[in-house]
Amino acid sequence: MSINKEDSEKFQTLFTENLNDTALSDKQKAVLFASLTLFSQNGFDRTNTKDIALLAGVAEGTVYKQFKTKEGILKGILDPVIKTIVPKTINDFINSMVNTSYPSFEKFLYAIIKNRMTFIFDNLPQIKILLHEILTDQELLAEMTKNISESSANHFLVVLKHYQENGELVNWEPIRIIQYILAINVSYVLPTIINSHSKINLDSACLEATEFLLKGLTP
Amino acid sequence: MSINKEDSEKFQTLFTENLNDTALSDKQKAVLFASLTLFSQNGFDRTNTKDIALLAGVAEGTVYKQFKTKEGILKGILDPVIKTIVPKTINDFINSMVNTSYPSFEKFLYAIIKNRMTFIFDNLPQIKILLHEILTDQELLAEMTKNISESSANHFLVVLKHYQENGELVNWEPIRIIQYILAINVSYVLPTIINSHSKINLDSACLEATEFLLKGLTP
Amino acid sequence: MSINKEDSEKFQTLFTENLNDTALSDKQKAVLFASLTLFSQNGFDRTNTKDIALLAGVAEGTVYKQFKTKEGILKGILDPVIKTIVPKTINDFINSMVNTSYPSFEKFLYAIIKNRMTFIFDNLPQIKILLHEILTDQELLAEMTKNISESSANHFLVVLKHYQENGELVNWEPIRIIQYILAINVSYVLPTIINSHSKINLDSACLEATEFLLKGLTP
Amino acid sequence: MSINKEDSEKFQTLFTENLNDTALSDKQKAVLFASLTLFSQNGFDRTNTKDIALLAGVAEGTVYKQFKTKEGILKGILDPVIKTIVPKTINDFINSMVNTSYPSFEKFLYAIIKNRMTFIFDNLPQIKILLHEILTDQELLAEMTKNISESSANHFLVVLKHYQENGELVNWEPIRIIQYILAINVSYVLPTIINSHSKINLDSACLEATEFLLKGLTP
DNA sequence: TATGAATGAGCTTTCATTCAT
DNA sequence: AATGAATGAAAGCTCATTCAT
Incomplete structure (x- = not known):
């Protein structure tokens, strides 16, 4: 199995679909998108509701129709990410992982990396906002x-153990292995998170990351 | 929000030394430390000058004596980090690296990692503030x-090349190697950056990181 | 300081008309009138926005809706006077002067004096504010x-020349003649400018001024 | 008699002498001069004590040694003008007028005009400050x-009456005659009051003013 | 449902004034 | 007497939020 294009387009539109599910008028959606854009560009505190209204093309009062407060809009953006999008994506991925037996740890590694990176790229604005909030709000x-671990993290551990017993993966604590995989992933995506205009080649990034992690994680 | 007095008394490293060099009165230093603490705890925008004055034990007017504006205080905190502390630390480190010939790439790697991690731990609040600002201010x-690269990055590249020619280090682009080293470093420190109360064992972290990076970066 | 509500209701002339032209809400007009009153009573610097809001019967935030700053309000008051009201008044007057052929220099003199004095009385608060500002801002x-001279001062000079050639007006430089006429006018109005409660009889003032100027300016 | 150069230098230094009389240290005098300069340039409200200290070359605390408040400095400048300098000047002038019998109303007029104009030029900064204050403080x-009228105005009226009975001066109310003389005087000085850099020729101004007033005030 | 004028709490900032040195 | 760091009241201004239309 490999994460194909269709898969990546699924993540990309999860946010939008999520919007479409709820009965939001066009103006309300515009408010949410404008907020997403401005919050990720300038930060929550440096975005005012007047500018949201302006970018959304609505009146200031309309900004408050759906979410009662400015912070409500923030929650309206982050809650789906935290409670739905991330868990759902992970579940989908792990399920496909369990169902598909990867021929080698290398293929497996490449798959996770591509999946993770694609997800990050597809949700850049939300992730940027999350980063901001996480720095001040530890809860x-x-x-x-x-939400993540309780849903299906255990399944992932099982797969790791499989490769360890197979002799394809070092016998370190799973959390340590995950830490390294995430770290290398993030190191490729960070420039784009910070500067939206910086572009990287997703495929070669995945290949490079896999190459390094494979060397570092093979016994 | 709660103002944590103990936190503000911990950061007694280069930042403090840097302060002592400048001729600041005790109250002015208190203002700077209070700002450092609150900015890193709650973020710049969610810190008001009244609370800074309160934590520093001075009047609100005093907050504005040294740095003319609230943003001036932010610069007063970040400028030394950006322009002095980081470059100085890097220079010191690289100089010691050039003078000391490490017997192996492993020793060398361990030295960098320990140096880097120590630096990050010693400057946690400033780094947290920097993170916040970098997300909205790309300049x-x-x-x-x-400031970093122009000062002495070239020396570092020379050392890397030495290990590559020695057959101890893979022949990848230096930037890629540095990226991995940094990523793994940061992955150990991140929990502490986000949650100041989470503690890690610096020594075992360095050993673990070295172990992994050595595997991943040896040809 | 006491806020005099009656005063603020008196200035119902060109300034008010000018306001009605622009699409200002009642509250915005109230802000402008309150500012006019307080600025002219106590001076710009000794008027605070809280008192403007109080006199206007609005919230403090409302004071900033139309004109973004306190100085913006000052400009909102003085700009029409400088750019519109004064030039328009002068143009109207000169046009009527050119169209109407005065039988004698005396009639002409009386007409100007009455016109000038009336204008000053009708715009007392604005003039008082202008005076304050002119003392510190020469631009x-x-x-x-x-704005005045470029518009139609030349027409005035033509009329003066006519009376000079007619032998009814001394052959002095026009600027000198105008200076005297203005000076005498102002001398009658000054007490009212300084103390709003001092009242003068406009008609007898005009007659007296005409009598003196006629003696002084007839060859 | 004519107001000679020596006379005019007397007025010019009255303010300084007044300072020297009181036991003020050099620094205190510097504070007073700096205040005089800045108050007249920018107005009382737009002058802060830091700038006064800066211009005077003293510490901010020193500004408060002599006059307990900023308003105290203003009084320290204006009180001598109001209570001493103006009355003394007028008294001196009227006394010299009474003692010297002017051969004609013209000579008399010229003498007053020159005296008045000279006085104004010699006390420009104080007069500018006075103007500012008079606009908001009617007391x-x-x-x-x-202070003026009670001291010796009556003497002046006697002289006017003398010229009226002599047939050299119109039989108008003395206050009206004084009003015109002052108005014409002020009209010559105003440009310099507003813009300190604009210079006029004092002698020709006096001659012109005399010429006009004589025509206007001769029966 | 959408509007946008109005609100007022809360923020940053200034500056006359004080006082230990 | 002179200093200048420290003060804190008060000012200008912003902006999330409300509500009559």
Whole structure:
């Protein structure tokens, strides 16, 4: 199995679909998108509701129709990410992982990396906002990890153990292995998170990351 | 929000030394430390000058004596980090690296990692503030990298090349190697950056990181 | 300081008309009138926005809706005077002067004096504010004279020349004659400018001024 | 008699002498001069004590040694003008007038005009400050006129009456005659009051003013 | 449902004034 | 007497939020 184009387009539109599910008028959606854009560009505190209204093309009052407060808009953006998008994505991925037996740890590694990177790229604005909030609100992170780990992290551990017993993966603590995989992933994406205009080649990044991690994680 | 007095008394490293060099009165230093603490705890925008004055034990007017504006205080905190502390630390480190010939790439790697991690732990609040600002102000990062790379990055590259020619280090682009080293470093420090109360064992972290990076970077 | 509500209701002339032209809400007009009153009573610097809001019967935030700053309000008051009201008044007057052939210099003199004095009385608060500003901001005067002289001062000079050639007016430089006429006018109005409660009889003032100027300016 | 150069230098230094009389240290005098300069340039409200200290070359605390408040400095500048300098000047002038019998109303007129104009030029900064204050503080003017008229205005009226009975001066109310003389005087000085850099020729101004007033005030 | 004028709490900043040195 | 760091009241201004239309 490999994460194909269709998969990546699924993540990209999860946020939008999520919007479409709820019965939001066009103006309300415009408010949410404008907020997403401005929050990720300038930060929550440096975005005012007047500018949101301006960018959304609505009146200031309309900004408050759906979410009662400015912070409500923030939650309206982050809650789906924390509670739905991330867990759902992870579940989908792990399920496909369990169902598909990867021929080698290398293929497996490449798959995770591509999946993770694609997800990050597809949700850049939300991730940037999350980063901002996590720096000051520690409960956010706690809630997020809770939603992830409780859902299906155990399945992932099983797969890791499989490769360890197979002799393809060093016998380190799973958390340590995950830490390295995430770190290398993030190191490729960070420039784009910070500067939206910087572009990287996703494919070669995945290949490079896999190459290094494979060397570092093979016994 | 709660103002944590103990936190503000911990950061007694280069930043403090740097302060003592400048002729600041005790109250002015208190203002700077209070700002450092609150900015890193709650973020710049969610810190008001009244609370800074309160934590520093001075009047609100005193907050504005040294740095004319609130943003001036932010610069007063970040400028030394960007322009002096980071470059100085890097120079010191590289000089010691050039003078000391490490017997192996492993020793060399361990030395960098320990140095880097120690630096990050010693400057946690400033780094947290920097992170916040970098997310919205891209020029900050540009200026920082300028100060770093122009000073002595070339020396570092020479050392890397030495190990590559020696057959101890893979023949990848130096930037890629540095990226991995930094990523692994940061992955150990991140929990502490986000949650100041989470503690890690610096020594075992360095050993672990060295172990992994050595595997990944040896040809 | 006491806020005099009656005063603020008196200035119902060109300034008010000018306001009605622009699409200002009642509250915005109230802000402008309150500012006019307080600025002229106590001076710009001794008027605070809280008192403006109080006199206007609005919230403090409302004071900043139309004109973004306190100085913006000052400009909102003085700009029409400098750029519109004064030039328009002068043009109207000169046009009527050119169209109407006065039987004698005396009639002509009386007409100007009455016109000038009436204008000053009708715009007392604005003039008082202007005076204050002119004392510290010399560019204001420059801009005002530019707006006046360039518009139609030449027409006035033609009329003066006519009376000089007719033998009814001394052969002095026009600027000198105008200076005297203005000076005498102002001398009658000054007490009212300084103390709003001092009242003069406009008609007898005009007659007296005409009598003196006629003696002084007849060959 | 004519107002000679020596006379005019007497007025010019009255303010300084007044300072020297009081036991003020050099620094205290510097504070007073700096205040005089800045108050007249920028207005009382737009002058801060830091700038006064800076211009005077003293510490901020020193500004408060002599006059306990900023308003105290203003009084320290204006009180001598109102209570001493103006009355003394007027008394000196009227005494010299009474003692010297002017051969004609013309000579008399010229003498007053020159005296008045010279006085104004010699006290420009104080007059500018006075103007500012009079616009918002009506009691100031009241106190000033009280000090003037009570001292020796009556003497002046006697002289006017003399010329009226002599047939050299129209039979108008003395206050009206004084008003015109002052108005014409002020009209010559005003440009310099507003813009300190504009210079006029004092002698020709006096001759012109005399010429016009004589025509206007001769029966 | 959408509007946008109005609100007022809360923020940053200034500056006359004090006082230990 | 002179200093200048420190003060804190008060000012200008912003902006999330409300509500009559």
